[in-house]
Amino acid sequence: MGVYALLWKIGIVGFGNVGQGLAHILNRKKEALQQRYDFEFLVTFIADPVRGSLFNEDGLDLDAVLKEMAQKGSLKDRPEFTAEGTLQLIERAKANIVAEATITNLESGEPGLSHMRKALSVGSHVVTSNKGPIALALEELESVAKENGVCLRYEGVVLSGTPCINMVLECMSGCDVKSVAGIVNGTTNYILSKMEEGYDYLEALMEAQKMGYAESDPTSDVEGWDSAVKATIMAKLFFGANIKVTDIARQGITKVTKEKVIEAKKEGERIKLIAEVRKEGNEILASVSPKFIPVSHALGNVMGPTNALTVATDHLGEVTVIGPGAGRIETGQALLSDILAIHRTCLCSVH
Structure with a gap:
């Protein structure tokens, strides 16, 4: 066959x-x-x-x-x-x-x-x-x-x-990947986007559930588990590292407040749940956490249920791909x- x-x-x-x-x-x-x-x-x-x-x-x-x-x-x-x-x-x-x-x-x-x-x-x-x-x-x-x-x-x-795995493994063949960092969970990005509009966390979560972006039990998304699983996959594929999901430093968005989101915007930044895998010396580190991203960066302008990933390489510098992260x-x-x-x-x- x-x-x-x-x-x-x-x-x-x-x-x-x-x-x-x-x-x-x-x-x-x-x-x-x-x-x-x-x-x-x-x-x-x-x-x-x-x-x-x-x-x-x-x-x-x-x-x-x-x-x-x-x-x-x-x-x-x-x-x-x-x-x-x-x-x-x-x-x-x-x-x-x-x-x-x-x-x-x-x-x-x-x-x-x-x-x-x-x-x-x-x-x-x-x-x-x-x-x-x-x-x-x-x-x-x-x-x-x-x-x-x-x-x-x-x-x-x-x-x-949105292509990323084949983009890195095939289209970037020969590059050394230094780090990958991005918004890999559309549900949390949608919630954070609504909070910037003035919704508090629970209101934004309910809106995400109403729109079908969040499950009735949103734990996997909002606590960062979904993003952590994707980080383990990227660690394996792009760096050859076997990192267990439970070993990833993980923090979700449940403690992010509307006030923090609005204050960040005033400072020219946005709060995004970022999954990151990077190489430091001989060590591969992976994490998931809310981060302050400058609006001048490609990831800082990704709103709603959209996903994005920035890949840093030796030959190409930073390459960012942005697109839908869900949908039939x-x-x-x-x-x-x-x-x-x-x-x-x-x-x-x-x-």
């Missing part, structure tokens, strides 16, 4: 916002993808124990599937419905590419970790937006991928649809970019 496939068979695991986002893109751009990239595909299975799992070796009708989801919120009435468990379906389908888009579990990485292990072990390439397994078991997963001659790609685990289509785009990267790699291998 690791070699070039003329017609790619794709499986989607998890059919919530991100899985549906990828399906919408694939459905809408099928002809354009074929014309621009010589990329032809069938989505042969969707695995979601809550919404319903589907399998058709000849390809699912994505337009009909998405309409049914919009109307019913379930796929269990579809003729392709199967009661098979996700792991069994991954093994039976043996798709060329599996897109793993289940919710993140920062404690164990499950169920995404088991899904990825299974897909890689049966010879499927894997693309994912699920940061739990990447933070907790990247070396193991890359080992399984190598053993089976397939690729594991995960562009969406730090800034969702935006994160679906990250999965698509990884899928097309695998397609290009396999095309090159046969020419």
Whole structure:
């Protein structure tokens, strides 16, 4: 399965916002993808124990599937419905590419970790937006991928649809990275932006929940855990350092007051929750904390649920990328970019 496939068979695991986002893109751009990239595909299975799992070796009708989801919120009435468990379906389908888009579990990485292990072990390439397994078991997963001659790609685990991982690892090949620092959690940036408008912390949090940026339990975001997980991933990928989430110096935004935010603005600064990984001598240090950022700096003007990352290198100085850090289509785009990267790699291998 690791070699070039003329017609790619794709499986989607998890059919919530991100899985549906990828399906919408694939459905809408099928002809354009074929014309621009010589990329032809069938989505042969969707695995979601809550919404319903589907399998058709000849390809699912994505337009009909998405309409049914919009109307019913379930796929269990579809003729392709199967009661098979996700792991069994991954093994039976043996798709060329599996897109793993289940919710993140920062404690164990499950169920995404088991899904990825299974897909890689049966010879499927894997693309994912699920940061739990990447933070907790990247070396193991890359080992399984190598053993089976397939690729594991995960562009969406730090800034969702905004490219940063492939930008650093591929577009900045040959550079030494000195530090990475940025706004990697859109929820907290939205809250801090609202506080600058005069909201107090709790009012801003409630507004974020109303807008769908914050969960009913916002702990992972506001206490800095989500940012810390992303810092561990960046430490591993960009610096080769194994830093546990629990070892990162971490402070969230719960103690930031409206008064502090407004006072900072008067001084020409903004308070931002910054995840940073930097090299000091032979040591790699990682932290998450609110910091005063000058409005003259690129990160100081990033408002709302937007993410941004500044990468300091030897050859290029500072490079900052700014863009959306969440959203079904935006994160679906990250999965698509990884899928097309695998397609290009396999095309090159046969020419």
